[in-house]
Amino acid sequence: MDDATDTLDPLAVAERWMDDGRTVAVATVVETWGSAPRPVGSHLVIDADGNFHGSVSGGCVEGAVITEAQDVIDSCEPRMLEFGVADETAWRVGLSCGGRIRVYLERLG
Amino acid sequence: MDPHCLRKLNAERRARRAVVSLTDLGDGRDRIVREADAVVGPLGEAITAAFRSGRSGVVEVEGRSYFLNVHLPPPRIVVIGAVHISQALAAMAKVAGFDLSIVDPRTAFATEERFAGVDLVADWPEDVLKQRPLDAYTALVAVTHDPKIDDFPIRTALEAGCFYVGALGSRKTHARRVERLLGAGMDAAAIERIRAPIGLDIGAASPAEIAVAILAEVIEAFRRRELNRGAA
Incomplete structure (x- = not known):
């Protein structure tokens, strides 16, 4: 990871935000079924002001994850989110590719 | 977390x-x-x-x-030789997502003008590889076909377990290389790992086409390596 890569790397961004004293949540794709836009292990990091970096889908469910992240930051309780076409939430936020993903969302620290 | x-x-x-x-x-x-x-x-x-x-x-x-x-560390390519092939390979490797460095002690070849924006070190591999050691997630591409420059990094790459070690040169050139490496006490099985003549056989003729053949062979070595390891 060189400096250029670092600026795009969600986990490096999370560490920088943490060092700046910002409260951070980390979302991680832990399981996928069917055609999912981002592979298992992909990260989206979110701060308490709703700034975010990285991705867990092709932009389809990030909005929902960012909203949930505020709850996780406040409560300090990690949670598992699931998105997919079979799910009513997913119909709203929409994984248009027809896949299904599970996203683990946790607070940093 | x-x-x-x-x-x-x-x-x-x-x-x-x-x-x-x-x-x-x-x-x-x-x-x-x-x-x-x-x-x-x-x-x-x-x-x-x-x-x-x-x-x-x-x-x-x-x-x-x-x-x-x-x-896993992102795969990278270390090229020995700031030659015409390396110029094309540097551009292609970037598109394919590999970090790439070029090492060549010949300052006439290793110029900023020929390699703008490329990580280029105009020094002997003996010195450079001490500072920047090779590892299992590195491909070594030796393209000077000068034994004084290529032989040391090839040996070092085999010892470091680089996932790919390729060397430019005809079958005759490579046969002489194998003799030298055996003479230097290298294990015959390790020497077998050298991909030579370098690059997949796609009939490549121009430097850019040879770069495509090399990059394809590097990708194949990296992807197949994972399957091999998974089956082990």
Whole structure:
């Protein structure tokens, strides 16, 4: 990871935000079924002001994850989110590719 | 996620060491496991398998659910020789997602003008590779076909377990190279790992076409390596 890569790397961004004293949540794709836009292990990091970096889908469910992240930051309780076409939430936020993903969302620290 | 874990994870990734970030999905506790760290029992076996395959995922072990996120160093290419082929290869490797460095002690070849924006070191491989050691996630591409420059990095790459070691030169040139390496005490099985003549056989003629053949062979070596390791 060189400096250029670092600026795009969600986990490096999370560490920088943490060092700046910002409260951070980390979302991680832990399981996928069917055609999912981002592979298992992909990260989206979110701060308490709703700034975010990285991705867990092709932009389809990030909005929902960012909203949930505020709850996780406040409560300090990690949670598992699931998105997919079979799910009513997913119909709203929409994984248009027809896949299904599970996203683990946790607070940093 | 524990802040110490994040710092450790990022430090290991910067140092190009393979790590698994392990999260207990039940209680949210996490830890960072390095390739060299021994973890006993079924969880240890799952971690070893994850390092081998490079695949992240959820595993169930003794009634608990864990997420294993595998972070393997991004593959990179070290090219010995700032030649015409390397100019084309540098541009293509970037598109294909490889970090690439070029080493050539001949200052007439290794010029900023010929390699704008490329990580280029105009020094002997003997000195450069001491500062920037090769590893299992590095491909070595030796294209000077000058034994004074190529032989040392080829030997070093085989010893470091580089996932790809390729050397430019005809079959005759390579036969002489093999003789020299055997004479220097290298193991015949290790020498067999050298891909020569370099590049997939696609009838490449121009420097750019040879660069395509080399890059394709590097990609093949990297992707197949994972399958081989997974089956081992």
